[in-house]
Amino acid sequence: MLIIVCPFCGKRPEIEFTYGGQAHITRPERPSELDDQAWAEFLYMRSNTKGIHAERWRHARGCGRFFNALRDTTTDHFVATYRIDEPQPQIEQPAEPVPPP
Amino acid sequence: MPEQAAPLDDAAPPWPPLLAPATRFILHGNAAVRAAATAAWGVPFAEEACRARLLGSRATLWMGPDEYLLLDRAPAEAAGDTASGLERAMAGLDHALVDVSHRQVAVEINGAHAGHILNGGCPLDLDLKEFPVGMCTRTLFAKADIVLWRTAADAFHVEMWRSFGDYVRALLAEVARDC
Amino acid sequence: MSVLRTPGGGRVDRERSLQFNFDGKAYAALQGDTLASGLLANGVHLVGRSFKYHRPRGILSAGAEEPNALVTVNPGAPRDTPNVLATQVELYPGLRAISQHRWPSLQYDVGRVNDALSAFFPAGFYYKTFKWPQRAWKSVYEPAIRRAAGLGRAPATADPDRYAQRYAHCDTLVVGAGPAGIAAALAAADAGARVMLCDEQSEMGGSLLAETMARIDGVPALDWALRALATLAGNPRVTLLTRTTAFGYFPHNLLGLNQRLGDHRADPDPGQPRQRLWMVRARQVVLATGAIERPLVFPGNDRPGILLAGAARTYLNRYGVKVGVRVVVVTATDAAYQTALDLHAAGVAVAAIADVRAQPVGVLPDAVSRAGIEIMPAATVLGTRGDRRVSEISLGRVQGGMVRPAARLACDAVLMSGGYTPSVHLFSQSRGKLVWNESLLAFVPGLSAECERSAGACRGVGDLTAALEDGAAAGLAAAPDPVRGSWRPLPEAGTTGGCGWLGALPQPQTTATDKAFVDWQHDVTTRDLALAAREGFRSIEHVKRYTTTGMATDQGKTSNLNALSIVASGLGVPISQVGLTTFRMPYTPVPFGSFAGTSRGALFDPVRRTPMHHWAQARGAVFENVGLWKRARYFPRAGEDMHAAVARECRAVRSACGIFDATTLGKIEVVGADAVEFMNRLYVNSWTNLAVGRSRYGILLREDGFVYDDGVVARTAADRFHVTTTTGGAPRVLAMMEDYRQTEWPQLKVWLTSTTEQWAVIAVQGPNARRVIAPLVEGIDLGASALPHMAVARGRICGAPLLLFRVSFTGELGYEINVPADFGATVWEAVHAAGQAHGMTVYGTETMHVLRAEKGYIIVGQDTDGTVTPDDAGLSWAIGKSKADFVGKRSLERASMRAPTRKQLVGLRSRDGRTVLDEGAQIAALPGQQPPMQLIGHVTSSYYSAALDHPIALALVAGGRTRLGQTLYVPMPRGEIEVEVTPPVFYDPKGERLNA
Known part of the structure; x- marks a missing residue:
């Protein structure tokens, strides 16, 4: 069970959280103006990153807030968590494993 | 074939008893809303995450960045009037006030083993340094969502949705054997 | 006191002797003994038979690494526990244990024949042999192999213990x-x-x-x-x-x-x-x-009485037990010298220390020499003798790459040390x-x-x-x-030298007659590993699975490194290149009870009950699980089965009135200046023109255009909506709403609060509904024009605050009485009492399902399955046509979402007038097909309609709305049923009864 740092509540066990898929995918302002291809791209296409992956989590059994996280998919270690209204931190793949929080 | 696992026939009665009905509201809104609500509710709101404030029979509990639980140990009969008073105080400010007096039930767990008992289902570190008096949060007790609020070094106030009250208390009674 | 017990010392309590029972025989031991030390104190080494060859096996170790001494404790008793290690079982007075995996008895095991026939049981034997005929695997081979090979038996009764x-x-x-x-x-x-x-x-x-x-x-x-x-x-x-x-x-x-x-x-x-x-x-x-001390690999290294040197020291010093009276030590390290010294001091004859090293020197070898114990350097072991206990060891000497016989020594125990892993x-x-x-x-x-x-x-x-x-x-x-x-x-403390030996001890060129075991628990020998290498297995992971080395419950604690070394030399590569298999939890077996913990019986899952549950229970309701909720399904009277009870309840609602507990419906309060905008963006419906005090049937789609949830949504103030969801859908709808609110539209001034459990909901349905509640309701004009269908009003009932919905999920005149949950039971009883003068009958979810199906009202998740659009379900009318956007709208505009061949909701009527179709049954356009059949849909809901006196069903059928009146065919276990396609509304299609 991972430890995840909620940007609001701090370190909490994974069972308090739900996973929310890839982060930084914004719903188009005017979906009707998109052709089928572009809409399908938004709706279905997701990356399958090996390494640092930006993804959404929700502290569903805590403060209820969605937030974003950078997680190394090769180690399950969280490199950063940040609020929805914050930009993605620019973090390179760490050379050595990052200890958990 | 093995028999179905039977419920333990010496299950302890649910424990501890439910606290008396209380008045509860969920308030969403910003700092200005909270300031206005304080005037009507009589208790300030913690700006720090996961903290509660208590004054007399009334308390405010941080639930999320713009969400608070307002708790009054007085029963909910006058909840409508209290709500009206709060609404008047917050008039003109964007907010949401919802009466949830009947949504939740509560128990109090106290004694030297209170933390150990709760750790029979709650995954948080309840060491006094990590979870000090006045800290509150939504979390889990086994398969139920709870609100956990430490009211003293050896006392916790636990809120849960009313239909989970039997489960939480039956499980508390069971894990309390192991302390 | 046994001659094998030392006179004093150790961690056992000399003052407290106890009796225990192994394989039906009573033995004496001391408090503080393990089952293993207690048996050894009585001279018992033989404790089991090996997995494949049924060879006699003894206690090898003194700890968690034990591969042989697996026993069942308390056989046949409530705490029957198979596959525990005798080295970890603490004795208590009266403990009973039995050996496992032997038949008919430990002393004489029929399976021993496998050892004699072992040339026919090489590595991968099962894979190679039991391939044909395929059918025989399930019926013949597997059961036979399982009987011969299994470990202990799983207990047959429920575990009485708490965890x-x-x-x-x-x-x-x-x-x-x-x-x-x-x-x-x-x-x-x-x-x-x-x-x-x-x-x-x-x-x-x-x-x-x-x-x-x-x-x-x-x-x-x-x-x-x-x-x-x-x-x-x-x-x-x-x-x-x-x-x-x-x-x-x-x-x-x-x-x-x-x-x-x-x-x-x-x-x-x-x-x-x-x-x-x-x-x-x-x-x-x-x-x-x-x-963990490593065994040495030599022919016949598995006889009872051959154990790890460090274990022998533990038995001696900790438990006061001598593992034999005349021992031979075979070692590749100094550590075993300490064992020899301790045993010697305790009066055990140490016949020799056979050291595989050419020149053992240092403090401990010197001390051993001074004690008069013979050290044989450059030694190897050529074999052992003894049937159920070792009696002799043949030692060899390695010189110039050649192995020559050196000595045969009589002994009753061999203590080996290949070093520590x-x-x-x-x-x-x-x-x-x-x-x-x-x-x-x-x-x-x-x-x-x-x-x-x-x-x-x-x-x-x-x-x-x-x-x-x-x-x-x-x-x-x-x-x-x-x-x-x-x-x-x-x-x-003195330092000890020597890091040991890996792999098999040197043997003469001639083929050895006896097996040299690497993995005791799975009976894997040097030959099996060599064979795997010869047959081309290169990856250690493959060798492991092919030979099963390290795959037993001990996970190869004593065997892995020796196996690795043998494979490496077979492949001609260094060990570091062969790699290591994965270590997996658990380190030692953990009972299932520990993992289950308190999640059993009544505590397995939360059981959610409504405030009216006890009333229903007292009236003999039959409950069903809906999510974690218990819902009353029907209320049988004396002599009634479900069919009769439901038919009676249905007739009562249609002819008089019924009362129904709808508390479990999800409820979400949507509040804020932008509440209407939020609802417009989320639901397919248009909410702008919904007046305060009115409600509407709302449909929520996922972004992919498929129906996700539905429910009645009331506007209770300009900035406030009371949204209801399906019983099971409440948490996921709230999560979806929060997702859009927080991450897509954070600028909207709107907040969400779950109020599911705030309200008890009492549905009163039927032509007499108004007459029943009118005397109880205060502050609301119930007149048809003042409170028309889909109107909502606040008032009081029986002293409780009331939020009254005029809604119907039955097609009849209906109300849903919402009161704060603490008032639920008393208001329910008052309404029920008032209803008795008007023919009121309590009904459950089964009747609710029949009544709504008669009206063609869908249940999301039953009549929809995540691939159904609003149009498929016949609900296009609900979509706000002028809205530029809502969740799912863009997906609905895809051509395939509007194809006329999509599966559409229709009604089905059995042509025989009596067969109730199976829910989930497939539908064919042509009769009498053989598999693979052409199927065009499936039945989603199916009931017997008391009001119509014939079966009704809802179904999703390809191009269904163009097939009205056609005959389709539903294959059922008892034959094909002819059905007529009808509109989904069977009862009161004009909806006149609603507006009564």
Whole structure:
């Protein structure tokens, strides 16, 4: 069970959280103006990153807030968590494993 | 074939008893809303995450960045009037006030083993340094969502949705054997 | 007292003797004995038969690594526990145990014939042999193999015990309370850390419990250990857990610990848990898990009486048990010399020490020589004799690459030591990287993946002095505030040399007649491994699966490195290139009960009940599970089955009125200045023009355009909506709403609060509904024009605040009375009482389903399945046509979502007028097809309609709305049923009854 740092509540066990898929995918302002291809791209296409992956989590059994996280998919270690209204931190793949929080 | 696992026939009665009905509201809104609500509710709101404030029979509990639980140990009969008073105080400010007096039930767990008992289902570190008096949060007790609020070094106030009250208390009674 | 019991010393209680029973025979032992030491004290080595060849097997070890001595404790009794290690079973008066995997008895086992026929049981035998005919595998081969090969029998009765689980946190978790672990715990505690120290044994101290020579801090090592443990026990920030196995290392320093609380007691308290599963989250972990002595691989190395040298020392010094009266020691390290010295001092004849090293020198060999024990250098073992106990060993001498016979020695025990293998199981589970250390001949922890450090023998620091210092340093470094610590151990102990031997001992060129075992528990021999290499297996993972080496319940604790060495030499590559198989949890088996914990019986899941539950229960309601809720399904009267009860309830609602508990419907309060905008963006409907005091049937789609949920939505104020959801859908709808609110439209001034449990909801439905509630309701004009269908009003009822909906899920005149939950039961009883004058009948979910199906009202999740659009379900009318956008709208515009061939909701009527179709049954356009059939849809809801006196069904059928009046065919177990396609509304299609 991972430890995840909620940007609001701090370190909490994974069972308090739900996973929310890839982060930084914004719903188009005017979906009707998109052709089928572009809409399908938004709706279905997701990356399958090996390494640092930006993804959404929700502290569903805590403060209820969605937030974003950078997680190394090769180690399950969280490199950063940040609020929805914050930009993605620019973090390179760490050379050595990052200890958990 | 093995028999179905039977419920333990010496299950302890649910424990501890439910606290008396209380008045509860969920308030969403910003700092200005909270300031206005304080005037009507009589208790300030913690700006720090996961903290509660208590004054007399009334308390405010941080639930999320713009969400608070307002708790009054007085029963909910006058909840409508209290709500009206709060609404008047917050008039003109964007907010949401919802009466949830009947949504939740509560128990109090106290004694030297209170933390150990709760750790029979709650995954948080309840060491006094990590979870000090006045800290509150939504979390889990086994398969139920709870609100956990430490009211003293050896006392916790636990809120849960009313239909989970039997489960939480039956499980508390069971894990309390192991302390 | 047995001649094999020493006169004094050790950790057993000489004053408390006890009786136990093994395979039906009574034996005497002492309090503090394990089953293994108790048997050995009685001269019993033979405790089981081997897995494949049914060879007699004895106790090999004194600990968790034991591959042979698996027994069943309390056979046939409530605490029947198979597959436990005799080396870990603590004796109590009256304990009963039996050996496993032998037939008809341990002494005479028919399966022994497998040993004689072993040429026919090579590696991969099952894969090669039982391939044909395929059918025979299930019916003949597998059952026969299972009978012959299985371990203990699973108990046939429910487990009567309680099991506890507990979360715990600490600064420093130390796993293993041997010298390094105790030193680490002392150092960390001294630095102020919150420490947990766990050890799998009944007593902490590890190797120090059998130590007789070394001194620490000026006192004998064991005294030091006991004093140190007392110090730790007196520290309120330290938790000591004995009989507690750290069985798994999970991400972010979460360790699973299983503590045995009741297994060592003759009369465990039934009110207390038998075992407790700890889920420990540690800031820092110190692994001090020690090392496991490695057997030597030589022909006939598996006879009872052949055991690990260190185990023999443990039995002698800790339990006061001599494993034999005349022993031969075979070793590749100095450690076994200490065993020889201790046994010699205890009066056991040590016939010889056969040392595989050419020139054993040092303090211990010198001491052995002085004691007059013969040392045979450059030795090897050519074979052993003895049927159910070793009686003779043949030794050889290696000279110039040649092996010559050297001596045959009579003995009743052979003690072997191939060196020590660090216990890196937990480290490896933590995903730390192991590195091969050629000088230690061992894999040792390299780079950690967690906040963890290993200390002592588990990282190759086996020497007592070094292990203590290593432990203290690790403990200090693992404390949150390392500068505070000041404690350092002052050990005085001799160092021991020699790192051992890997793989098979040298043999003459001639083919040996007896097997040399590598994996005792799975009967894997040197020949099996060599065969695998010859047959082309290159990956150690493949060799493992092909030969099953290391795959038994002991996970190869004693065998892995020898196997690896043999495979490496077979492949002609260094061990470091062969790699290592994966270590998996659990380290030693953990009972299922521990994992289940309290999640059994009534505590398995929360059971959610409504405020009116007890009323329904008292009236004999039959309940069904809907999510975690218990809902009353129907209320049978004397002599009624479900069909009769539901038919009666249906008729009552249609002709008079019914009362129904609708409390479980999800409810969400949507509040804020932008509430209407939020609802417009989320739901397909248009909400702008919904007046305060009115409600509307709302449909929520996912972004892919498929129906996700539905429910009545009321506008209770300009900035406030009372949204209802399906019973099961409440949490996911709220989560979806929060997702859009927080992440897509954070600028909207709107907030969401679940009010599902705030309200008790009482549905009153039927032509008499108004007459029933009118006398009870205050402050609301119930007149048809004042409160028309879909109107909502606030008032009071029976003294409770009331939110009254005029809605119907039955097609009749109907109301839903919402009162705060505490008032639910009293208001329900008042309404029910008032209804008795008007023919009111209580009804359950089954009747609700029939009534709504008669009206063609869908249930999301039953009549929809995640591929149904609003149009498919016949609900296009609900979509706000002028809206530019809502969740799912763009997906609905895709051509395929509007194709006329999509499956559409229709009604079906059985042409025979009596057959109720199976829900889920498939539908064919043509009769009499053979598989593979052309299928065009399926039945989603199906009931017998009391009002219409014929069966009705809802179905999703390709192009269904163009097929009205057609005949379709529904294959059912009893034959094909002809059905007519109808509109989905069977009853009162004009909806006149609603507006009564």
